[in-house]
Amino acid sequence: ILNVEQSPQSLHVQEGDSTNFTCSFPSSNFYALHWYRWETAKSPEALFVMTLNGDEKKKGRISATLNTKEGYSYLYIKGSQPEDSATYLCAFLRTGNQFYFGTGTSLTVIP
Amino acid sequence: KAGVTQTPRYLIKTRGQQVTLSCSPISGHRSVSWYQQTPGQGLQFLFEYFSETQRNKGNFPGRFSGRQFSNSRSEMNVSTLELGDSALYLCASSPSGQGTIETQYFGPGTRLLVL
Numbered sequence: 001i002l003n004v005e006q007s008p009q010s011l012h013v014q015e016g017d018s019t020n021f022t023c024s025f026p027s028s029n030f031y032a033l034h035w036y037r038w039e040t041a042k043s044p045e046a047l048f049v050m051t052l053n054g055d056e057k058k059k060g061r062i063s064a065t066l067n068t069k070e071g072y073s074y075l076y077i078k079g080s081q082p083e084d085s086a087t088y089l090c091a092f093l094r095t096g097n098q099f100y101f102g103t104g105t106s107l108t109v110i111p
Numbered sequence: 112k113a114g115v116t117q118t119p120r121y122l123i124k125t126r127g128q129q130v131t132l133s134c135s136p137i138s139g140h141r142s143v144s145w146y147q148q149t150p151g152q153g154l155q156f157l158f159e160y161f162s163e164t165q166r167n168k169g170n171f172p173g174r175f176s177g178r179q180f181s182n183s184r185s186e187m188n189v190s191t192l193e194l195g196d197s198a199l200y201l202c203a204s205s206p207s208g209q210g211t212i213e214t215q216y217f218g219p220g221t222r223l224l225v226l
Binding site: 042043044046049051089093097098103 | 114115144146152153154156159169203212213214215216217218219
């Protein structure tokens with residue numbers, strides 16, 4: 001069984017705070033890491049696809065970094081807004097294999 | 112472009128019954144993957160279909176099966192339902208499927224309650 005761990009499990013921040021969470025995955029046979037954002041009552045929506053060690057991706061106030069050698073990725077949100085409230089999932093893709101999802105980090109941004 | 116659709120959205124069944132869930136992928140996508148989510152668990156991979164063939168299978172009992180039609184629509188069947196099968200079932204589509212770096216596009220899910 002392959003373990004993909006996300007921490008923290010949940011997070012409450014004030015509007016305007018910056019925050020970050022972690023996705024840890026096995027460092028062997030890495031192929032790609034995906035980040036998804038899942039709002040309540042909606043479908044998970046892709047944020048980033050990361051493939052290379054040292055990758056940094058950015059979309060508005062959200063950015064992500066990747067370290068494949070040590071097996072982790074960080075997701076950062078700068079100046080959190082209430083609309084950022086969602087569960088953030090990472091999915092590890094091993095070479096030629098299926099996606100393995102973490103359990104997610106639930107973010108609540110308090111106005 | 113229409114998104115991934117799943118029917119039904121909600122379902123209540125009793126133990127021992129069987130259920131069929133349907134997923135229509137985005138037009139042009141040939142891969143459909145199915146996932147189960149239960150409280151406290153991440154999305155657990157059930158299986159992937161590509162061009163009507165099962166290409167990958169997760170660690171679920173044989174009561175869980177699926178198929179894909181020539182138009183890429185997919186169905187998932189669970190026979191002899193157990194209480195533990197109560198979950199949100201998500202399907203996701205992509206052009207070429209798992210084993211590539213393509214983004215998966217998820218449907219809204221079917222919430223199954225087994226009584």
